[in-house]
Amino acid sequence: MALPEFFTAMRSNFLKMTNRRLMTRFLLLLVMTILGAQAAYTIKCVLQYRAERKDLLDAADRQITRGFHLGTEALQAVDALKASHLPPCSVRDLALMRNLVFNSAHIRDAGRVEDGMILCSVGAGKLDPPVAVAPVDAVVNNFQLWVSTWPFTSTNHKGFVLQSQDVWVALNQELLEDVSDSADRYTASYLHDRRRMLPSSGPLPPLSIDEIVASQFLIRNGFMYQPLCVTRSAICATAAERIATFSARSQPELRLWTVIGGLIGVSATCGLYLLDSRRRTLEAQLRRAIQRDSFTLVYQPIVDLETEAVTGAETLVRWVNEAGDAVPPDTFIALAENKGIVGQITRLVIRGVIREMGAQLATGALHITINITSQDLLDPTFLPELNRLIDNAQIPRFTIGLELTERSTADHALVAEAIARLKEAGYDLYIDDFGTGYSSLAYLHTLSVDVIKIDRSFTQTVGTEAVTASVVPQILSMARQLGLLVVVEGIETREQAIYFRDSTAGIWGQGWLYSKPLIAADFHKLLQTAKSLAKL
């Protein structure tokens, strides 16, 4: 694939991945916003519904309390008149009754009755002839009750009258009615004799007597009903509200809560993204990758430039992060070095090489290099562990080359000692990316290395006028003088290959001209088809 096509493909893959991620994030945000709004709406509905029930219960309770006060006053008046023992409808009796009516807040009239005939009342005085009593509406607790008729006078007053023995009192019904407000929301009260409800104020709800006595909240005919009865008296009340009115009243608050819920959903999602991005920082992911050994290895063949026979391969580590993106080794190896955890990756790579290449390495016919860092070099446990792993797999140590970047050799004295120990143990030592570091040429002879790998940046200068190109012959001549093998990195063109092949005998190289890094299976296939493996 040509370079522009390669970049176009990379860009389009990147855009696809980014778009997919953005779309997922957008969908999650949308879902969380809707869920937040829905949850807030539902919660507010429940709260409002509960508040409404409590409100209705309070209204019914207030109504009952009023009725109770009214009833108590009436009973006290009846008792007082019964206990007076005055001759019925006498001047003193009428004066007593008048006094009671004038001093009472709720009693509107009072009088005496005998054998179904009204003898007198405060309003009408002594009746001559007496007036017949209208049929009684109900008898509750030995009281005769008239609920919505005014049985003792010829007027059209509506009232609530109770009679006990020869005394009757009429109550001011408006006092109860002022509790009711509208047809959409009202309270009504009744007396009951366990068989029927006798309305004393407001409309009778469409509830059975059992439902009212049970004081159950009920929804019926588009209304919410909260009946309430007090057991010690026969008084009941029901507070009611039309559901449509309640809903309309609740709407502004519900809308507000829905918006707040949606905003909470948005904030929660943003919080989640933040947590997620923290969790997914490269370092955290890298540590998890080390724990799970989520790395893969590829092998880039190294060839003898003269014969073009495969002499071995360099092991390169690969890592795909949790978002599915391939992270360049330059990036995560540098991060691992920075965090002091690169040694764990090196060990995983060594184990991986043994697992994938062990059988062939054990024959001694293959040479594989592994990249190590100065941290590995200076770690006292590194060499013993390397020895143990390699020896246990019965791999000859000379088949393993350890590549050390030139940067790692900066702390010269310590590094020189460590390199010497590795060399003594039987491994081949490579100086990687040679030429990119500083003062390398000057002290190269003091390091007991076997191979120098000329950095890709020098390879690219072949055939150009670049200043660095002039250093290449110098490096090659120095390597010759020190008897070091040279591996040229990043050979991409035939011209580069020929340049190096003709410059020095026995020079090796690697690069895309020969092969890109291969997974183990492909590298094995390549080895089978390759004519011969040059010996080190």
Ligand SMILES: Nc1nc2c(ncn2[C@@H]2O[C@@H]3COP(=O)(O)O[C@H]4[C@@H](O)[C@H](n5cnc6c(=O)[nH]c(N)nc65)O[C@@H]4COP(=O)(O)O[C@H]3[C@H]2O)c(=O)[nH]1
């Ligand atoms: N443009 C071009 N590139 C070519 C060509 N031939 C090979 N390459 C690339 O050049 C790099 C050679 O590895 P390096 O110099 O050791 O440089 C390596 C090495 O320093 C480090 N690295 C890779 N694997 C490991 C490892 O297992 N351990 C350690 N410590 N470092 C590693 O990461 C660096 C980069 O590795 P990669 O990205 O795999 O990049 C590799 C390889 O894919 C070519 O013809 N053209």
